[in-house]
Amino acid sequence: MADSRAQGKSADKSDSLSYEMMADDYAALLDAMKIDSAFVIGWSDGGINGLLLAIRHPQKVKKLATTGANLWPDTSAVYQEVIDMVKPEYTPLKNNANKTEVQKNQWKLIRLLIEEPHIPLASIQTIKCPSLVIGGDHDVIREEHTMLIYKNIPNAYLWILPNSGHSTPIVYKDHFNQIVADFFSKPYRKISQAARFN
Secondary structure, three states: OOOOOOEOOEOOOOOOOOHHHHHHHHHHHHHHOOOOOEEEEEEOHHHHHHHHHHHHOHHHEEEEEEEOOOOOOOOOOEOHHHHHHHHHHHHHHHHOOOOOHHHHHHHHHHHHHHHOOOOOHHHHOOOOOOEEEEEEOOOOEOHHHHHHHHHHOOOEEEEEEOOOOOOHHHHOHHHHHHHHHHHHHOOOOOOOHHHHHO
């Protein structure tokens, strides 16, 4: 597991930050580690990064498991009450022209939460690797948005976890790890026609 730029122990001195930059970082990290391709799992921002890695660097992703990801930041994807909770932190930082280094870092991250991402459905439709799209039934991401991601990836499974918010890997930690491990280890299965009855 790697810390994304501006998070954990990964410093970032640049003025801007985007999910695309972070996805490209992961591709560069795999190159530096001499790993041609990998099984990718991402949660929240990591889920968005996983989607973008599969779009921008498809040869790097064998299979993708993504939970709590969104394609755009508006209320068709994220619940209004969640946006309302974050706005009080966002607005003062946005209007502060004299941010400290710590505040600059906070601003880059909170701006991503409110203003990003902007991933077109047409881009999601280009994802070639088998994908497992996951969400909680009470996630910060609308269930119908998670379904939209699932429906637009050609080879995807969907898993909505009951009685779970955004923290699906924690709430269902044992079951989550087993399901994802099974997904990574078993061949992807196209289910259609008579197979739908199985």
